[in-house]
Amino acid sequence: MTVDEFLSELTEALERDEPLALGQDLAESGEWDSLAVLSVVDLFEQIGAEADLGAIGEATTTDDLVALAGGALEG
Amino acid sequence: MSEGNGHALVIGASSGIGRAVAERLAPSMAVTAMARRLDRLRELEPLGIGAIQCDVADSAAIAPAVEQAVAERGKISALIYCAGVQKIKPVRLMKAPDLRELIAVNLEAPLILAGLFTSKRVTTEDAVFCAISSIAAARPEPGIVAYSASKAGLEAMIKALAREAAPRRAVAVSPGWLDTEMTQSHGAIYNEEFRERLGKTAPLGIATIEAVVDMILFLISPAARFVTGEVVRVDAGAAL
Numbered sequence: 001m002t003v004d005e006f007l008s009e010l011t012e013a014l015e016r017d018e019p020l021a022l023g024q025d026l027a028e029s030g031e032w033d034s035l036a037v038l039s040v041v042d043l044f045e046q047i048g049a050e051a052d053l054g055a056i057g058e059a060t061t062t063d064d065l066v067a068l069a070g071g072a073l074e075g
Numbered sequence: 076m077s078e079g080n081g082h083a084l085v086i087g088a089s090s091g092i093g094r095a096v097a098e099r100l101a102p103s104m105a106v107t108a109m110a111r112r113l114d115r116l117r118e119l120e121p122l123g124i125g126a127i128q129c130d131v132a133d134s135a136a137i138a139p140a141v142e143q144a145v146a147e148r149g150k151i152s153a154l155i156y157c158a159g160v161q162k163i164k165p166v167r168l169m170k171a172p173d174l175r176e177l178i179a180v181n182l183e184a185p186l187i188l189a190g191l192f193t194s195k196r197v198t199t200e201d202a203v204f205c206a207i208s209s210i211a212a213a214r215p216e217p218g219i220v221a222y223s224a225s226k227a228g229l230e231a232m233i234k235a236l237a238r239e240a241a242p243r244r245a246v247a248v249s250p251g252w253l254d255t256e257m258t259q260s261h262g263a264i265y266n267e268e269f270r271e272r273l274g275k276t277a278p279l280g281i282a283t284i285e286a287v288v289d290m291i292l293f294l295i296s297p298a299a300r301f302v303t304g305e306v307v308r309v310d311a312g313a314a315l
Contacts, residue, residue: 013168035165038218041263042164052266 001047002074003066009047010065013039024062040065047072080104081199082148083295084141086131086188087158088124089115091255092207095288096155097124107144110158131158131184132176141191152199153295154192156185156206163261166220174221181225185232193240200242203295206233207287208249208306210314218264230306237304244303246294250287251277251310278312 001009003022011020016030026032037057044051049072059065066073081104087093088108097108097119107125108116116126125147129140145151160180162173185206191197192204208226215223229247236245252258252273258265274280287309293299294307308314 015167035217038163038264039165039168042168044263050263052263052268054266054268056263 001072006047006066006069006073007062009043010040010062013043020062022062022066026060026062026065044069044072049073081152082107082144082150083153083155084109084144084151085155085157086110086129086184087156087207088119091157091257092250092253092284092287092291093155093157094119095284096157096291098122099288099292100153104152105148107148109140109144132179134179134183134187137184137187138191141188141197145197150199150202151192151197152202154188154198154202154204155291155295156188156204158184159207159209159257161219161222161257161261163218163222163264165218169221177221178225181222182228182232185229189232189236189240189245192236192243192245198243201300202243203299204233204236204240204243204245205291205294206245206247207291208233208247210249210251210308210310212249212306214314233306234304241303244299246299246302246304247306248287248290248294249306249308249310251282251308251313253282253284253287255284273313276313277310278315280311282309282311282313 007020014036040056049069051068055068083100083104083106085093085097086109088097089110089112097106100106101122101124108119109127109129110116111130113128120126127140127143129136158180160177206229208230211219211223212226212230233245233247290307290309
């Protein structure tokens with residue numbers, strides 16, 4: 001999965017009206033709460049990325065999530 | 076194995092509570108262990124425990140497996156249902172196959188077994204149906220809507236079964252969070268931080284599989300002969 005595909009999946013998982021982009025604040029234009037974090041945990045499981053609830057919950061930007069997804073993403 | 080003391084059928088016996096119950100009961104009564112993974116059950120055979128492969132998500136497989144258990148070890152005096160599926164995600168993200176599997180294992184299979192349990196061809200008159208529920212039935216959390224609903228349904232089933240199946244009894248144990256294979260499969264959520272927080276907030280810390288098994292053994296024993304339709308919480312006070 002590429003970073004762009006990941007951001008697209010993330011947009012869907014978080015039900016954002018506008019596509020998420022790199023460098024974006026997760027609390028911007030949408031909620032970044034415990035359910036949103038669980039949605040990202042589910043996405044990580046689907047793509048085979050390893051990161052726990054605490055690490056995902058501490059992310060503040062899309063860049064943080066891309067970094068956590070790490071080896072599961074191409075490039 | 077002591078068949079004179081009755082026959083316990085433990086479903087979901089390949090790991091966790093089910094396996095521990097089967098191991099504890101084996102010295103005192105005939106035990107049949109049932110689960111999807113026969114290789115795991117084979118490990119119990121040196122204890123004299125019978126092993127029957129059955130995936131309870133396949134509803135058609137349940138009755139033949141129970142009939143086999145009765146044919147091999149006699150009528151069932153304790154049916155202990157420990158199989159369970161947990162999926163943690165916002166209910167918006169639960170797909171239909173996820174929901175079907177969860178309901179099939181957590182609710183449909185116990186209902187099928189309840190029907191078999193009430194048959195005099197399958198169980199003794201003093202038989203006990205003991206199901207493993209969860210505090211999620213009464214104290215649900217975000218991310219486990221379907222799981223909580225299935226366990227609430229299971230608890231309602233136990234109460235209704237207690238009325239319909241008498242003099243047979245129906246009871247349930249409702250554990251709090253336990254360190255089992257099922258919860259370990261959600262390592263991203265039930266991480267060390269979660270365990271530390273729960274250990275500090277619950278009055279008695281984190282309950283153990285052994286404590287849950289102790290309660291099951293009490294509930295299926297003659298000491299609990301006037302206890303039916305009850306759901307007993309074993310959660311170290313976490314739900315308080």
